Amino acid sequence: MLGGIFNKGQKIKGTVVLMPKNVLDFNAITSIGSGGVTGAVTGVLGGVTSVAGNLVDTATAFLSRNVSLQLISATQTDANGKGKVGKETYLESHLPTLPTLGARQDAFSIFFEYDASFGIPGAFYIKNFKTDEFYLVSVTLEDIPNHGTIHFVCNSWIYNFRSYQKNRIFFVNDTYLPSATPAPLLKYREEELETLRGDGTGKRKDYDRIYDYDVYNDLGDPDGGNPRPILGGSSIYPYPRRVRTGRERTRTDPNSEKPGEMYVPRDENFGHLKSSDFLTYGIKSLSQNVLPLFKSVIFDLNFTPNEFDSFDEVRGLYEGGIKLPTNVLSQISPLPVLKEIFRTDGENVLQFPPPHVIKVSKSAWMTDEEFAREMVAGVNPGVIRCLQEFPPLSTLDPTLYGDQTSTITKENLEINMGGVTVEQALGSQRLFILDYQDAFIPYLTRINSLPNAKAYATRTILFLKEDGSLKPLAIELSKPHPDGDNLGAVSKVVLPASEGVDSTIWLLAKAHVIVNDSGYHQLMSHWLNTHAVMEPFAIATNRHLSVLHPIYKLLYPHYRDTININGLARQSLINAGGIIEQSFLPGKYSIEMSSAVYKNWVFTDQALPADLIKRGLAVADPSAPHGLRLVIEDYPYAVDGLEIWDAIKTWVEEYVSLYYPTDASVQQDTELQAFWKDAVEKGHGDLKDKPWWPKMQTLEELIQSCSIIIWTASALHAAVNFGQYPYGGYILNRPTLSRRFIPEPGTKEYDEMVKSPQKAYLRTITPKYQTLVDLSVIEILSRHASDEVYLGQRDTPNWTNHTKALEAFKRFGNKLAEIEGKINARNNDSSLKNRFGPVQLPYTLLHRSSEEGLTFKGIPNSISI
Template sequence: MKDSNLRRDGHGSRRLISGRVVIEHSPGLSGPGKSATVQIYSSTQIDPNTRKGKLSEKACLKKGKSSKKDGTKITTYKIKLHVEPGFGNPGAFVIENNHKYKFFLQSATLVIPGNKVIHFDCRSWVYPIKDTNTGRVFFSNTCYLPNQTPAGLVELRKEELVSLRGDGTGERKEWDRIYDYDVYDDLGNPENVRPVLGGSDAYPYPRRGRTGRPASKSETINLDLYVPADERCSPKKLSEFIANAIQATAHFLLPEEKSSSHDSNSFESFEEIRELYTDNRGKAIRGASVMEKVKKVVSAELFKEVTRKSEYDTKFPLPQIIKANQFAWKLDEEFGRQMLAGTNPTRIHCLREFPPRGTLTESYIQTSDIEDDLDGLSFEQAMIQWRIYVLDHHDYLLPFLRKMYSEGVCPCASRTLLFLRNDSTLKPLAIELSYPGSYDNIDGTKTMVVLPDKEGTLQALWQLARAHVAVNDSAYHQLISHWLHTHAVVEPFIIATRRQLSVMHPVHRLLDPHFKDTMHINALARTVLINAGGILEKTLFTGKFSMELSSELYKEWRFDEQALPSDLIRRCMALDESESPIGAHLLFQDYPYGLDGLDVWLAIQTWVGDFCDIFYEDDASVKSDSEIQAWWSEIRNVGHGDKRNETWWCQMTTKADLKQTLTTLIWITSALHASVNFGQYTYTGYPPNRPTRCRKFVPEEGTMEFAEFLKDPDKYFLNMLPDRFQATLGIALMEVLSRHTSDEVYLGQRPTSEWIDNKEVKQRFEKFNECLREIEKRILERNGDPELRNRRGPAKVPYKLLYPDATKVQNVLGITAKGIPNSVSI
């Protein structure tokens, strides 16, 4: 019986290796066909001249069969290669693109004699060789630690990593695959200079990816700025992102729709704010004028994608916070609940001493004024029982207040005390506000304490004080909890992973889905969001000091405290329980972020532990892993180089070090980011609930402002809120950031079942997936438990921000307030 994989017509006993290559290319552009060639490298047989694996003959891509999926053209080509009998098994291939267009290589599959299949999960752009001057190497889905690399792949592995590091010079081109570090020197422009963030004691910051473009950019928005091609969002995703942005800002295009009452910068009534929304959206408009602007800042290819949607609605969707009960946001129970289950549940902490340790100014809160609200306990007794909580936005803001005041806002630093009631709801006790005062004050500030009241003037004053607290919390959430603690701190990990861990390294394979699109999203943020004059400066009370404040608070950041159990223990929201698998026990169970988060943390921790146990035998195997050691050193000394001398970094000498580091990193990129991102529209989409800046202070009795307030408290409150433009711009931003896109891949999922050639890993991954499905069931049960009042609250908003999978929702796209994407991808 003849072996079907042998050819004897002119090839003797040479082996035939067949395969297929799956390529994605843009509509209207031809595929590469025979202008692309493939050669395979032996994993075991070395060419003595190159010291690399033996290289086969070239084979052209043939017999392409095309199909369309969601508007994307996909072509599958066949290849056939003949190799000598002693060639060994393929471990890599090199593809040359002699076509005039780039293409996206999805995957390749080789079938060798004996019908053994070797998979290559490529998912990368291949640019014309006229631009790159070299072919592109891809490695199989089999993972190896550095000292286990097959002989034929050792030099290829080293060469690939060297090429990815570059030489740190020149401006990067689209086709470059170079990963290098830089400081944040591109946020300002000649008209609006901003401090350089990173590289100094005054302004420390995580590093970003280097582009090589000039440090001071012009006012022109550029959405095609450089990030390595493999880090770019797909054209489809980017078009969705831009279309969502146009959708969110559509009503700015309709000045004729504004009534005469809109001549004022302020909203005249709550009903006027309500008019911004509709359950069914508003009438459709064509955004031709906006399209002309978009055309100037994106590529022709991307513009074609964006213009597929030509009509946009004029109204915002109704935020959940006012959907079931439009007045619930005014209730103190809901105010406290959002600190535990809202969009920023990571700031509140249990107070263990009063006044709080490290305060710059003496607290003006008198415990005697609040003891009537402690269910018969003294303040000291309540603290001993771990029932006094604080939302603290005070000391870090004090040095900035006067500078911000000069910019036309009314900034306050706040400290809010709360009491944990027997039903686990938080009862606000007092709000302490410090604001810029006369210069004859020692610290240049004035302070007032506002106490809650259920009716009349005092109740209205309390609402004003709460607004200032929400403003503080909104800015901290956006600049620190969201941008700094997820987006910014992760980027150095991505760069180091690409530079120091081969794609054959198991840890690279583990982390890769958790880095999807992050560098591109961060680059877009530097262009339109966090830059001088960008959206955050226009909407947050911190204004042009926003990123300076972010840098100041990076001084407090510690990687080891980003592990959820460590964070909860540090904030005294949980007790240290080192003997348990999780390591922490919540003080009270009705803390939705903490309870659901610990479930997800444990699932990630178990999966990471299982994964590492497959590849690492003992501590010595971690310590001897040259790539892991170089990776960890570069993260500490370069990527987070401003913190290189901190003693809290682990030494990466044990399996426990590696497991904890990887678990923490995956937690940050997936669950932590989901918890602080996808609930933004739900809560901040309604400005009265979470305003982002205040234009008035809480008035002092005996002043003209107080008389104005007494005359019409609601009008004073509305005039305190951001003006019409700032409010609607803020709502638009919240809508864009809170949307899921069509190509999200969620925790416990991979884009292909062939992401790794290791059956044991796949079995453990399936176990991880099953664990997440069980967590989903528990979350739904908790949300239906009437005893857990913080799960829904007076606003009837169920806590689903840590519900792992959004794909079970009928309409995955849009604002679902659920689902944990693998990566910081929006």
């Protein structure tokens, strides 16, 4: 705690660590415009040389009264009851050899005059008199009499002082509930939160640090004839909120913002040490520059047909590559991230890295066992559920969509159940379903009217075998009635087959299931259920929880880069005509479909135990590990996930209990209550009246809510993101588009299917150009940056000075390391069929640590890609 007095005539010695605005600043990377990729990169690389050659000049620029600090007392007040503000003091000398400096960091000494009447510093003001902004890393005050060292963890951009209405302030690395804040700091604490909330007006500037809400009204381009529904603010299209930008509105629709650069609160922009700057802005480069070149190659120049003609040709993407004209390679190769991703190893060749799913076997992906296994150990393991009734029912409104009850019969199933009846299998929880009927049927008429889109809504029923693996029994393929959606579905049932034309039909049926699954995964399991739903919590945390607040310190690492990557997604991925619309089945209805799913989103069900119980995949059992008995014992996502979930919740409980001894202390925390009210009523305002929201009145509600936020941002996102390229990089295994219905006998397509099953499959799924789009993006999304911060780690050891909190956090990290060992042991257990599978790919997506790159493992703290 702060205390003691200063001796008159002494000085406080300080060290200021900062980073100049340099070559990896996001503005340099996003400047790709009329000059193209090559022009932008030339500027970036030129910046590297400039900085490397002028270190002394860079350091000197921060001296000569260019940066000043003023200490603020935490123990002595002025006449207005605020902490005393000390004399303005300037950086004095450069310390280039400080051993604790990170890459490209500079340290400067500073000496503050004070006397005993000032007290102990608890905050400081900083002013930047330079034209360019810089990144303030930390400030350390040393040898303070009767106190010792004080750390300030800053990690913030500092612009010229004229950019701010109020002085930039930073607080000591202490932790206080609002009611326990030293009185001299209390008003400063409140003023800083007011600054971060802003007044809700005006267009945001690059240097702003304001966190406010808005609806998704910037995905379309109404003035360009490409509008999209506004998501959020209505019962028709409910949606989580995003950060408000305040851009100009379109002429055509005054409720929509014009497309353009996204505002991101300045400290949310990728730090300029972050190597994934290149990865994420690689997406923007792809969208604006490279993919149009691909399209011109494939379509305009007719350099290669837009169809793969054989499975061998698909494998050629990884083994031999695609020949490209010199002008295309010249646009790709100068940008380091694109050169790395595309593996342009030979002249004029585009080559992708081999996806993990075919590294051992080229054909195991085709097996029924692998098809089923990926539902519990693949990239989308949270949709399968235990079948509770037969035939499967629908929740769609029958007045709008007619009877959507499944047409699968008991006879369809029992032929492959080894003598077990449907009734027996239901009673013993051995039947499971992957059901996309209700998600796709309302949109299928519109989707199938899109060029080259022909899709079904699918239901797949599976049987749990004695060895613990799953066996697909039947696939139902449904289309809306041709005379109207209200007349119900027109369905066909396809059964497993291993020979002749029936085996080709079965393979095509599985492809249609996976096309449904790919779209649902990308739009709902990935984008909606992690990226979109987390942004309101990140906004609310910054608006209402001071950096001094214990819950801010707990949650803030789990928001790292999320607002920024979401802004980039709105600009290049989920926008009208963007990468998702180009390469996934729902096309321009993609994000609108996720709004329909959000209507049924439940915050408390995001806890893994609640999710498993809701899907019928676990039963509460106090005697079982984690208090749950899994219905599928060998369910890799659930087995590993429950261990991670319990570790998170134990850590949160230990940490939170240090600050909140009773339920009353939760209720009396004004910042906490404001944060939760804001997150629910504004951030998730379209669902604010739902009865399932925690009321934030008890310690258990606080622990559970924080655990859900951390789980969602870390482990859940890792489980649905970092397997995208390892599984989906082989487009035959996870196609994203379907362009033909299964051919009917008597048609030329049927005859072609009989003659050339591979060609029939390839004419049905994602074609060549869209494959290049898909692979290019998911490889970026599946990579870890070199400076990734993983669950159980912090980017600074000084994130808190609370000894017991640090001890609890160390236990958390040790527990996660122990879980890694258990995961490795399970992956080596040959009796667990679902952990390895025919493709011989161990399930490692919930293995906490990882190396840089495309690793198929690693749980970052946050949704950072």
